[in-house]
Amino acid sequence: xxxxxxxxxxxxxxxxxxxxxxxxxxxxxxxxxxxxxxxxxxxxxxxxxxxxxxxxxxxxxxxxxxxxxxxxxxxxxxxxxxxxxxxxxxxxxxxxxxxxxxxxxxxxxxxxxxxxxxxxxxxxxxxxxxxxxxxxxxxxxxxxxxxxxxxxxxxxxxxxxxxxxxxxxxxxxxxxxxxxxxxxxxxxxxxxxxxxxxxxxxxxxxxxxxxxxxxxxxxxxxxxxxxxxxxxxxxxxxxxxxxxxxxxxxxxxxxxxxxxxxxxxxxxxxxxxxxxxxxxxxxxxxxxxxxxxxxxxxxxxxxxxxxxxxxxxxxxxxxxxxxxxxxxxxxxxxxxxxxxxxxxxxxxxxxxxxxxxxxxxxxxxxxxxxxxxxxxxxxxxxxxxxxxxxxxxxxxxxxxxxxxxxxxxxxxxxxxxxxxxxxxxxxxxxxxxxxxxxxxxxxxxxxxxxxxxxxxxxxxxxxxxxxxxxxxxxxxxxxxxxxxxxxxxxxxxxxxxxxxxxxxxxxxxxxxxxxxxxxxxxxxxxxxxxxxxxxxxxxxxxxxxxxxxxxxxxxxxxxxxxxxxxxxxxxxxxxxxxxxxxxxxxxxxxxxxxxxxxxxxxxxxxxxxxxxxxxxxxxxxxxxxxxxxxxxxxxxxxxxxxxxxxxxxxxxxxxxxxx
Ligand code: C2E
Ligand code: CA
Ligand code: CA
Numbered sequence: 132x133x134x135x136x137x138x139x140x141x142x143x144x145x146x147x148x149x150x151x152x153x154x155x156x157x158x159x160x161x162x163x164x165x166x167x168x169x170x171x172x173x174x175x176x177x178x179x180x181x182x183x184x185x186x187x188x189x190x191x192x193x194x195x196x197x198x199x200x201x202x203x204x205x206x207x208x209x210x211x212x213x214x215x216x217x218x219x220x221x222x223x224x225x226x227x228x229x230x231x232x233x234x235x236x237x238x239x240x241x242x243x244x245x246x247x248x249x250x251x252x253x254x255x256x257x258x259x260x261x262x263x264x265x266x267x268x269x270x271x272x273x274x275x276x277x278x279x280x281x282x283x284x285x286x287x288x289x290x291x292x293x294x295x296x297x298x299x300x301x302x303x304x305x306x307x308x309x310x311x312x313x314x315x316x317x318x319x320x321x322x323x324x325x326x327x328x329x330x331x332x333x334x335x336x337x338x339x340x341x342x343x344x345x346x347x348x349x350x351x352x353x354x355x356x357x358x359x360x361x362x363x364x365x366x367x368x369x370x371x372x373x374x375x376x377x378x379x380x381x382x383x384x385x386x387x388x389x390x391x392x393x394x395x396x397x398x399x400x401x402x403x404x405x406x407x408x409x410x411x412x413x414x415x416x417x418x419x420x421x422x423x424x425x426x427x428x429x430x431x432x433x434x435x436x437x438x439x440x441x442x443x444x445x446x447x448x449x450x451x452x453x454x455x456x457x458x459x460x461x462x463x464x465x466x467x468x469x470x471x472x473x474x475x476x477x478x479x480x481x482x483x484x485x486x487x488x489x490x491x492x493x494x495x496x497x498x499x500x501x502x503x504x505x506x507x508x509x510x511x512x513x514x515x516x517x518x519x520x521x522x523x524x525x526x527x528x529x530x531x532x533x534x535x536x537x538x539x540x541x542x543x544x545x546x547x548x549x550x551x552x553x554x555x556x557x558x559x560x561x562x563x564x565x566x567x568x569x570x571x572x573x574x575x576x577x578x579x580x581x582x583x584x585x586x587x588x589x590x591x592x593x594x595x596x597x598x599x600x601x602x603x604x605x606x607x608x609x610x611x612x613x614x615x616x617x618x619x620x621x622x623x624x625x626x627x628x629x630x631x632x633x634x635x636x637x638x639x640x641x642x643x644x645x646x647x648x649x650x651x652x653x654x655x656x657x658x659x660x661x662x663x664x665x666x667x668x669x670x671x672x673x674x675x676x677x678x679x680x681x682x683x684x685x686x687x688x689x690x691x692x693x694x695x696x697x698x699x700x701x702x703x704x705x706x707x708x709x710x711x712x713x714x715x716x717x718x719x720x721x722x723x724x725x726x727x728x729x730x731x732x733x734x735x736x737x738x739x740x741x742x743x744x745x746x747x748x749x750x751x752x753x754x755x756x757x758x759x760x761x762x763x764x765x766x767x768x769x770x771x772x773x774x775x776x777x778x779x780x781x782x783x784x785x786x787x788x789x790x
């Protein structure tokens with residue numbers, strides 16, 4: 132647009148030129164008219180001629196009167212005398228006067244002429260006298276020549292003036308001509324430039340329209356994949372047909388896409404997203420009123436019209452299957468999985484935006500619990516999520532309000548029956564919802580980061596409460612992977628030990644395998660520092676999740692806690708026992724003790740004793756309880772260990788049968 136900025140100036144110049152031409156032209160036309168008028172005024176040559184004829188007539192009639200004495204001739208002579216006088220008077224006005232004034236000689240002749248004619252006036256009134264006639268004739272004698280002389284001068288003057296006027300006219304005509312040409316040229320240039328400008332304007336207009344179209348497109352499309360974006364998604368909804376009563380929204384989120392981006396770079400990630408978008412489009416034939424959109428990042432959504440919910444589920448499964456096939460990108464083959472959430476409605480009024488939110492909720496739930504799966508939104512799910520949000524919110528002030536307290540569960544030496552340790556387990560008593568299991572609130576606290584404060588608090592409580600236990604009883608506290616990754620745990624532990632005045636060897640920290648799963652350098656560094664501090668370290672929940680025997684040897688553990696899952700079918704299934712025995716062998720080699728969790732029966736206890744396991748923990752031995760109760764429990768067991776253990780076992784069996 133900028134390149135046409137000269138046009139207004141140009142138009143102004145042309146208009147000014149045209150204006151000047153018009154004014155000049157008007158002036159020239161006026162000048163021409165003046166010149167023509169002058170030419171007429173100055174054509175005085177013929178005026179003098181009349182005077183000459185009248186003077187001759189006067190003389191002729193006077194001569195005839197003198198010769199023949201006829202009164203009629205005297206009258207005629209008198210008439211021509213009067214005419215001649217009038218003629219002379221008429222010379223003294225207008226163009227002839229101007230001429231006379233311009234020529235001193237003629238003026239002088241004119242005045243002489245007048246004097247002569249006036250001088251004969253007395254004689255003219257007395258023509259009967261012969262002397263009068265001769266006086267008049269004598270006086271008139273030079274008059275003809277004088278009139279002729281003035282006439283000749285007038286003719287010369289008129290001719291000169293006419294030539295000058297003709298010259299002026301010619302010049303004015305030339306100027307007029309140039310002005311007309313200039314006006315025509317300016318108008319022509321103006322026309323051409325306008326046409327050019329018009330074309331430019333049309334182009335600019337087209338450009339603006341194209342830009343507007345592009346903007347509109349970008350506002351509703353994802354530039355990377357070309358799919359509709361989140362804004363456009365709900366608008367894309369179309370009325371369902373009679374056969375396909377349900378509107379379904381499937382939200383799909385790629386699993387571990389961030390890792391791919393971080394490892395392979397964003398360009399690679401972009402290509403993967405484009406390829407994923409094409410696969411989703413292939414599964415969902417978008418021609419049939421279905422829509423695939425990219426919501427942002429690695430999140431996609433499909434809007435489907437389906438017969439029933441199972442059809443929506445099938446479609447979602449097919450989309451996940453399609454994404455699971457290896458992608459060939461930049462010569463590398465990558466595989467990726469995805470998690471889906473579905474929300475459906477038969478109610479045409481419910482808009483796609485709400486469905487999208489519901490499907491998104493289902494998706495994030497699925498992602499939290501089972502990556503790669505398809506979850507369907509329902510009311511229960513909303514309640515779960517709402518409860519979680521409430522817990523997350525209330526958890527913020529739970530520590531401050533003393534709603535979280537530790538319970539302790541004893542750990543017993545399987546050989547001697549003595550209590551050798553307790554495990555601190557967090558308990559949350561919610562003011563409205565009552566007791567909340569750590570299995571529920573710990574993951575929430577981990578996700579929101581509040582686990583750091585809770586963990587710190589638990590370590591402090593455990594160190595303080597440990598002082599109430601016999602000096603040979605260790606207290607174990609669970610550490611979350613988040614605490615370890617944040618790196619504050621070292622300081623928190625040291626502070627708690629100092630504040631309580633507890634010897635470090637009485638504290639044991641339990642971490643799960645997931646700690647080892649993460650980038651191994653950071654956790655191992657933190658764990659080594661903790662070990663350096665003097666606290667013991669236990670590998671918790673061994674055998675669940677992503678078990679790897681290498682975790683046993685990667686770090687020097689003081690204790691390995693075998694998950695209670697291995698104890699569950701010990702009576703019928705010998706595999707669990709074999710695993711315990713295998714772990715035992717490895718543990719012996721690394722100098723770690725083996726703790727078996729979830730001991731619920733006497734039989735399990737006997738079997739474990741047979742394997743040579745070191746320590747047992749479970750409801751059969753003691754349930755988690757407040758510190759006072761645990762102190763009492765330990766006092767009861769430890770003084771006379773074997774007898775007490777036997778007594779406890781019997782008591783537990785009795786408890787269960789009476790339940
Ligand atoms: P965990 O560390 O494996 O703790 C053992 C869990 O097993 C406890 O559940 C305990 O009550 C339960 N348990 C003990 N004996 C038996 C038995 O004989 N049978 C059965 N079925 N269960 C038994 P709890 O207290 O609900 O804790 C659940 C999980 O919450 C813990 O698993 C631990 O991972 C986590 N947790 C609890 N307190 C804390 C804490 O202060 N910090 C962190 N980071 N995590 C904690
Ligand atoms: Ca534990
Ligand atoms: Ca455990």
